[in-house]
Amino acid sequence: MQSIYLPLAAVLLSACASAPTPQDVDAATRAAIASSFRAQGIAGMDRLANLQNQSNQACSEAMGQPLEASLAKAIEEANQKTVRPPADGRYVGDWREGERIAQNGRGLTWTDAPGALNGGSCHNCHQIGKAELSFGSIGPSLYQYGRLRGVADPAAPDSRAIVEYTWGKLWNAKGTNACSGMPRFGHAGILNEQQLRDVMALLLDPQSPVNAQ
Ligand code: HEC
Known part of the structure; x- marks a missing residue:
């Protein structure tokens, strides 16, 4: 795990010299994460391919504050569309x-x-x-x-x-x-x-x- 934090610390320290933009930090973070993991067994790199989906990104940026109503609604509608009802119509098991x-x-x-x-x-x-x-x-x-x-x-x-x-x-x-x-x-x-x-x-x-x- 340590190897994830070292490059991040470097990014943060360099912030003292010339303040990096959020995009710089984002790119450095992605690069640090990508270089810190390898695929093994069922845990493939595809888990990192989509590091943040649209809703994760919007929610991170909102820092715990409520999302703008129309954005929240759009995210919810897109996610609700993925819901597949049970193939045989039976919802309740044991x-x-x-x-x-x-x-x-x-x-x-x-x-x-x-x-x-x-x-x-x-x-x-x-x-x-x-x-x-x-x-x-x-x-x-x-x-x-x-x-x-x-x-x-x-x-x-x-x-x-x-x-x-x-x-x-x-x-x-x-x-x-x-x-x-x-x-x-x-x-x-x-x-x-x-x-x-x-x-x-x-x-x-x-x-x-x-x-x-
Ligand atoms: C990592 C934490 C986490 C895990 C694990 C988790 N939940 Fe949740 N769950 C939440 C949070 C946070 C909410 C409230 C936000 C929401 O409604 O989506 C929630 C909401 C719910 C709700 C809606 C409650 C309501 O009153 O409408 C149900 C039902 C539920 N969870 C069932 C489950 C079941 C069953 C499992 C296991 C299969 C599970 N959860 C696993 C975090 C979790």
């Missing part, structure tokens, strides 16, 4: 499997075999169930997610909108929140369709720890 995926934070490393299943790491950012003593808080608590939205029975006709919203959030969170910090599980190919169905069940099934009282 919550027990979904809970295993939510608790599993591993995958996508160069030591993983091609095609190996990844975890969802949901608990690193969200509270899932009441029994958990420690969990991340980058994202909102998901405890009672389905119950609070009146989706005690995912087959109920009036639950369609929330089922589709939830699928879309898991597929590509930026479709409904331009600067979302949540991984784009479907869009980025982190979870497959069956895994997404199982995580949907964790969120929506009345029997799951999310909705248990």
Whole structure:
């Protein structure tokens, strides 16, 4: 990791002599990152090819401030278009499997075999169930997610909108929140369709720890 920081430090130090433009820093940062990584196993250089997509760049530049409304809307619309509904129309699987995926934070490393299943790491950012003593808080608590939205029975006709919203959030969170910090599980190919169905069940099934009282 150190090798990433040394060239960056050089860029910052040189700022004292003649202030570099943001474009200079951007180019130097890209060059430093590109020269600091190599492809190994399933971790290819394609992960760096698109260092920042349009929404990441706009959100970084906004430095935590809200984006201009029309820009946020454009980013959300472009991301929402990537959402693919389940091929067979079934949105909800097995919550027990979904809970295993939510608790599993591993995958996508160069030591993983091609095609190996990844975890969802949901608990690193969200509270899932009441029994958990420690969990991340980058994202909102998901405890009672389905119950609070009146989706005690995912087959109920009036639950369609929330089922589709939830699928879309898991597929590509930026479709409904331009600067979302949540991984784009479907869009980025982190979870497959069956895994997404199982995580949907964790969120929506009345029997799951999310909705248990
Ligand atoms: C790196 C942190 C992170 C991870 C990992 C993560 N999320 Fe999120 N999640 C967030 C953030 C931040 C938000 C709020 C912004 C947004 O809505 O996009 C969010 C929002 C959500 C929402 C919308 C909540 C609402 O009330 O509308 C759902 C549902 C959700 N996450 C489910 C999950 C599930 C299930 C997983 C695991 C498969 C997961 N998240 C993994 C950070 C994360």
